[in-house]
Every structure is written in C-alpha cells, then in structure tokens.
Amino acid sequence: MRYVSTRGEAPSVGFTDAVLGGLAPDGGLYVPEIWPTFTREEIAAFAGRPYAEVAAKVLGAFAGDEIPAAELRAMCDEAYATFSHAAVVPLVQIGPEQFIAELFHGPSLAFKDVAMQILARLYDHILGRQGRQQTILCATSGDTGGAAVEAFRGAKNVRVVAMFPEGRISEVQRRFMTTAEEKNIACVAVKGTFDDCQAILKDAFQDKALRQAVDLAAVNSINFARIAAQSVYYFTTAAALGAPGREVNFVVPSGNFGDAFAGYVALRMGLPVKRIVVATNSNDILARTFSTGRYARGAVLATLSPAMDIQSASNFERLYFETVQREPTETARAFEAFARAGAIDIPPGALAAMQSVFTGVAIGEDETVRTIVSTLNETGELIDPHTAVAVAALRHVDLDGPTVVLSTAHPAKFPEDVAKASGVTPALPRGTASLADRPERFDRLPGDAETIKAYVRAFAEA
Ligand SMILES: *Cc1c(COP(=O)(O)O)cnc(C)c1O
Numbered sequence: 001m002r003y004v005s006t007r008g009e010a011p012s013v014g015f016t017d018a019v020l021g022g023l024a025p026d027g028g029l030y031v032p033e034i035w036p037t038f039t040r041e042e043i044a045a046f047a048g049r050p051y052a053e054v055a056a057k058v059l060g061a062f063a064g065d066e067i068p069a070a071e072l073r074a075m076c077d078e079a080y081a082t083f084s085h086a087a088v089v090p091l092v093q094i095g096p097e098q099f100i101a102e103l104f105h106g107p108s109l110a111f112k113d114v115a116m117q118i119l120a121r122l123y124d125h126i127l128g129r130q131g132r133q134q135t136i137l138c139a140t141s142g143d144t145g146g147a148a149v150e151a152f153r154g155a156k157n158v159r160v161v162a163m164f165p166e167g168r169i170s171e172v173q174r175r176f177m178t179t180a181e182e183k184n185i186a187c188v189a190v191k192g193t194f195d196d197c198q199a200i201l202k203d204a205f206q207d208k209a210l211r212q213a214v215d216l217a218a219v220n221s222i223n224f225a226r227i228a229a230q231s232v233y234y235f236t237t238a239a240a241l242g243a244p245g246r247e248v249n250f251v252v253p254s255g256n257f258g259d260a261f262a263g264y265v266a267l268r269m270g271l272p273v274k275r276i277v278v279a280t281n282s283n284d285i286l287a288r289t290f291s292t293g294r295y296a297r298g299a300v301l302a303t304l305s306p307a308m309d310i311q312s313a314s315n316f317e318r319l320y321f322e323t324v325q326r327e328p329t330e331t332a333r334a335f336e337a338f339a340r341a342g343a344i345d346i347p348p349g350a351l352a353a354m355q356s357v358f359t360g361v362a363i364g365e366d367e368t369v370r371t372i373v374s375t376l377n378e379t380g381e382l383i384d385p386h387t388a389v390a391v392a393a394l395r396h397v398d399l400d401g402p403t404v405v406l407s408t409a410h411p412a413k414f415p416e417d418v419a420k421a422s423g424v425t426p427a428l429p430r431g432t433a434s435l436a437d438r439p440e441r442f443d444r445l446p447g448d449a450e451t452i453k454a455y456v457r458a459f460a461e462a
Pocket residue numbers: 110111112143144221253254255256257258259260307308386408409
C-alpha cells in the first residue's frame with residue numbers, strides 16, 4: 001500500500017514512512033493511494049470478535065506487507081490489553097436505537113488512547129527495525145499529552161517531551177503526564193498559553209539542526225496511523241448493531257476532525273455508514289462549513305469541552321481532497337488560500353458530496369450542561385462535557401436506524417465541571433485512583449523557544 005500527499009508535490013511513500021513522516025514534505029497530508037475494502041461477509045464476521053483481532057485486520061489492510069501480520073496482531077493484543085474493559089470499546093444503550101460507544105477505557109481515560117496505544121507500538125517496532133531513535137515533542141491542551149505519555153512510557157526507541165501550559169489544564173490531566181516514572185518521559189510546564197506551546201513546537205520543527213540532532217517526531221492527528229486506528233471502532237460497533245445488514249449513523253464530538261474523518265474512512269472501506277453528525281461546541285467551524293459551504297476560521301473560545309476548542313480542523317483537508325475527486329492541485333490551492341486568508345468556499349460538487357454523508361451541529365455551553373443533567377436523569381449515565389455536546393447534537397437531527405454516539409472522555413477527567421452540572425462527582429476508575437497520591441515530576445520553564453529547544457536537546461542527548 002502506497003501513501004500519496006493531498007497536495008500532490010511529494011513522492012508517494014510506504015506505510016512505515018507515512019507513519020514516521022507525519023506531514024508530507026509538500027505540506028499536505030498522507031492518504032492511501034486506494035482505499036482498501038472489506039466484503040459484506042468480512043464485515044459481518046467482525047461482530048462479537050475480540051477488538052484486537054478486528055484492529056489487526058483493519059490496520060493490516062493499511063500496512064500491507066510492511067508489517068508482518070503476526071507481529072501486527074501481537075502489537076494490537078498488547079495495545080488493547082491496556083484497556084480496563086474486556087470489550088475495549090463497549091456499547092451502552094441510552095434510548096431506542098440509540099447507543100453510546102465508550103472510547104474512554106484506556107489508560108488516560110480519553111479516546112486518544114485508542115490510537116496512541118497502537119501508534120506507540122508501531123513506532124517502537126519500526127524504529128527498532130531501522131536502528132533509529134526519535135524524540136517526540138508534543139504540545140497539549142490536555143488529553144493528547146496524557147495519552148502520549150501513557151503510550152510511550154518505557155518505549156526503547158522513543159523519548160517524549162510533553163509541554164503543557166502551566167495552570168491551564170485540569171489536575172487530573174496534568175497528573176496523567178507528570179506521574180510517569182520512566183526515564184524516557186519529560187514533562188514541561190510552560191509559562192504561557194496553549195497557543196504559546198504550539199508556537200514553540202512549530203519553532204522547534206522548523207529548526208533543521210535540532211530536528212536532525214534529536215530526530216524530532218510528532219504524534220498529532222495528522223498522522224494517518226491514528227486515523228486508521230480510529231476507523232476500527234466504527235467497524236466493531238456497526239457490526240455489533242447489525243451491519244452490513246443495517247446502515248448505522250454516528251454522532252462524533254469533533255475538533256480537529258480526525259475522529260469523524262475516521263468514520264468516513266470506514267465508509268470508503270465498505271462499512272454501511274448512513275450519516276455522520278459532526279458535533280461541535282461554540283467553536284463551530286465544521287458545523288458552519290457543512291451547512292454553508294464556507295470553511296472559515298473564527299476566534300477560539302474557551303468552553304467546557306476544551307479538547308474541541310479548535311477553529312481550523314487539520315483533517316478537513318483529507319475530506320476536501322476526496323470530495324474534489326482527489327485533485328491535488330485544487331487541494332493545494334484551497335489550503336494555501338486558507339492558510340493565507342483564513343477562509344475558502346467549497347466547490348458546489350464537493351459540498352454536495354460532503355452533505356451526502358455529514359451533518360454539522362453546534363451546541364452552546366448551557367445546552368451542554370443541561371444535557372449532562374438530562375442524560376443522567378433519563379438513563380443513569382454520567383457523561384463528560386465532550387460527550388454531552390454529541391448527545392445534545394443527536395437531539396437536533398432526524399436519524400433512522402441504529403445510531404452510535406462516540407463518548408470521547410471519562411467524566412472523571414473533568415470532575416469539577418461534571419459535578420457542577422449534575423451534582424454528582426465522578427470517581428476515577430480502579431487503576432487510576434492512585435493518581436492523586438503518586439509523586440509528580442516536571443520542569444517549569446519560561447515560554448521561550450530557545451530555552452525549550454535547549455532542554456529538548458539536553459534531554460535527548462542525556
Ligand atoms: C481530541 C478530542 C476530541 C476531538 O477529536 P478530533 O479527532 O480532534 O475531532 C473530542 N473529545 C475529546 C475528549 C478529545 O480528547
């Protein structure tokens with residue numbers, strides 16, 4: 001399987017290079033040259049199978065012959081054994097034909113674990129084979145850092161430096177990063193905002209000398225392996241609900257559009273996905289785009305669902321590429337224009353193709369709070385604010401047939417906001433309860449790129 005850039009100016013690469021490379025050298029995103037597909041019989045056979053088995057089949061279709069099937073299966077077994085629920089991604093019914101898929105049973109209690117756990121094993125495997133060591137630099141507004149630290153701690157060929165804005169993430173989120181004891185992990189509390197951390201990250205990646213000296217890598221959701229890993233739960237949940245005999249709808253709390261795009265990938269691979277509802281908070285760029293056809297940045301507002309406080313959705317470029325019939329010149333033109341002007345108009349044919357699958361719904365803060373309360377009252381389920389945005393969106397759309405809401409974080413990850421809304425303080429699940437007692441280890445640094453780059457170099461070379 002070869003991977004091509006959405007902008008068409010970079011050579012095609014194999015799966016392992018697409019995984020390690022992240023962004024293509026022409027600024028585009030990698031997508032497979034052709035979408036692998038499963039037959040109806042193969043999809044039907046996924047029903048009730050172990051999650052790791054389905055994951056190995058789906059990821060195997062993307063890896064082709066670059067990773068031996070038995071090794072991939074062993075990596076999937078190990079990755080999903082870290083989840084505290086035997087189903088890995090269990091379904092909970094919340095109404096007639098309405099289900100929640102709980103994606104938060106991984107080690108850091110957020111859906112990012114689902115992809116990060118397998119990504120870490122792929123990295124260590126590929127780097128080990130190449131006799132190479134990399135340093136992952138990551139800027140987090142909360143969940144990505146914890147998922148990356150949990151996934152990569154103890155990895156032989158990877159070091160991780162996780163930067164977070166001091167005082168601006170929840171204590172639970174911070175402790176998932178700072179209580180790791182392994183020496184390949186370093187955490188940095190940066191004096192400044194998340195935007196400052198991102199600017200430092202960008203500076204570090206543009207520093208060729210540093211990049212080469214420490215073999216710098218990134219694990220954000222532009223990495224295609226993360227998308228591929230996220231398409232797996234679309235297959236397992238739809239198969240459990242009767243696909244391919246029945247079409248299934250999904251409602252997805254969205255920020256960078258990685259998770260919702262993974263549903264589109266599953267559709268292209270043959271899964272009968274009927275509609276994907278893209279649920280956003282007041283940072284509604286995606287919701288506006290699917291209704292108006294104009295993709296335009298707005299000001300970023302702080303909300304109760306901070307992992308979705310994003311006003312330009314990196315993975316949207318992949319959908320654009322697909323819906324303009326994979327025309328790379330047009331995709332490059334559009335996203336260069338977006339980078340310059342902050343807004344583009346979607347061509348009518350592409351918009352119609354998007355609207356045939358996606359509906360966007362934006363949900364405000366009051367409705368998010370009310371939905372946490374009503375869901376608890378009506379079903380007994382305590383949901384986190386990100387999931388609440390999606391449950392609220394479900395009530396704004398008319399959908400036929402089975403519908404799955406993706407639940408992206410455990411309520412205990414946002415205990416204060418959930419307690420304030422519902423009056424119930426969510427408890428940390430078994431296994432993470434000791435988080436509050438474990439010693440923390442992190443360095444405090446000024447929000448200055450040169451200082452942080454020197455820190456990264458010293459850590460990588462130690
Ligand atoms: C990252 C995240 C999201 C958004 O997912 P995207 O793939 O960026 O759209 C939603 N909810 C939670 C809890 C997250 O951590």
